[in-house]
Amino acid sequence: MSTEVNDDQAELAPVRAGEMLDWDRLESYLREQLPDLEGDFSVLQFPRGSANLTYQVTFGDRQLVVRRPPFGTIAAGAHDMAREYKVLSQLHTEFPRAPRALLHCADESVIGAEFFVNEYREGIVVWDRVPDSMSGFDNAGERIGLAVIDALADLHEVDPGKAGLSDLGRPEGYLDRQLRGWQRRWAAVEPEVDSPETAAVMREVAARLVKGQPRSQRSGIVHNDYKIDNCQFRPGDPDRVTAVFDWDMATTGDTLSDLGTLLNYWPDSTLDPDSDAAFIAVPGMHGLGLPPRAAVIDRYGRSSSLDLSDIAWYEALGCWKTSVILQQLYARYVRGQTTDARMGERGALIPPLARRALGLLS
Structure with missing residues (x-):
């Protein structure tokens, strides 16, 4: 079996030690x-x-x-x-x-x-910089960002029944189940949290999310981890997402939860970069030149008839869920269940992200 890697394939590498299969x-x-x-x-x-x-x-x-x-x-x-x-x-x-x-x-x-x-599918995933094949375009980062938003809006227009996915989830009570389920996930990994203060903030965020839960306006297909680095582009084309990956949490439910998740990952040059309000789980994205969050909401709103006045709640939900995911990854590292050293760095991302969620709900 060959495991050679082509240097041009930046997204591919030899299999990591400890992650070999039969x-x-x-x-x-x-x-x-x-x-x-x-x-x-x-x-x-x-x-x-x-x-x-x-x-x-x-x-x-x-x-x-x-x-x-x-x-x-x-x-x-x-x-x-x-x-x-x-x-x-x-x-x-x-x-x-x-x-x-x-x-x-x-x-x-x-x-x-x-x-x-x-x-x-062959293509380019945008991580922490504008790909070389797009760097010559005017406003490449802004165009990448708008393409990501447009792809999300298109997904939310899909009729689950026409796609054969009417039984994918239970739209009724979706937000209630999200809140209960992610609270259980947090409880399972809270023993490995780095500080009691962070645990307290996470519990406070959960309580405020429950108290301030908005009424769902529309149900559709929800990706549940929609972000820029789950999207793929053709080299040289910053204006259209050609593929979307990582669907293992997809369901049918309140589609605004996807917009909240995307905002949770979205850097905003209009905010103080040292503030919790500006903190995101993938800080390297700040150099992409993406449009600010207000432009994200405006762009999505052009394709949607939904009232977006409660979007801060959905963004807080996204921050909180991402904090839980990061803690799950960090707990696996602490427990010796992974050899991936990156997972040991995830714990440091949780406190500012949790504080950002709390700020959105204040």
Whole structure:
């Protein structure tokens, strides 16, 4: 099995130590289930993701993507491979930016966990800088940002029934379940939190979210982790998102929760960079030249008839949920369930993000 990496493939790298799978078993299983696979088998890893383990497997000149949950204890309802497969096997018919899923395996004996396989799409993911192929465009960062917002607005226009996903979730009571479920997730990892003060802020945010919960206006497909680095572009084209990734938390519910999540990740040059109000979970994005949050809300509002006056509550919800996710990743590192050193740095991001959530609710 070859694990060479092309230097031009910035999104791919040799598989990290400690994240190897039973490649022989995987190869045999895939050749059996997808009989049109021919040629030599090789594996690379998409190394920049934080949670699910994602690999590019190649058979000759055909490339596929294999996704499985991370090693270690998994929070209830998290890293749901069956859900992600269900979404991606259907959604592409109504939302072409969703890569098509090809195969789901519930047999954990193959690679040690449930997993699924989807088509590989070649393109560029924007991380902490404008890609070289787009750097010559005027206002490239602003155009990237607007394209990300437009793709989200398009997703929220999809009729779940037409996409075969009317049974994906239970829209009624969505926000109630979100609040209860994420409180349970926090409780499961709070023992590993770095300070009692942070734990207290997180509990206070939860209480204020419950008290100030708005009435949901419309239900639709919710990605539940929508952000710039879950979007893919063609090289040289900053104006259209061509693919959206990471659908394992997707459901049907209050679509404004997705806009709140996106705002939670969004840097804003109009704010004091040293304030909690400006803090985001991926600080490297500040140099992208994205439009400010007010422009994000305005752009989304042009495609939506929804009242956006409560959007600060949804952004606080996004900050709080992201803090829980970061604590889950940090707890896995503290417990020795991952060898990825990046996870050990996640704990430091939680206090300012939690304080930002509290500020949005004040």
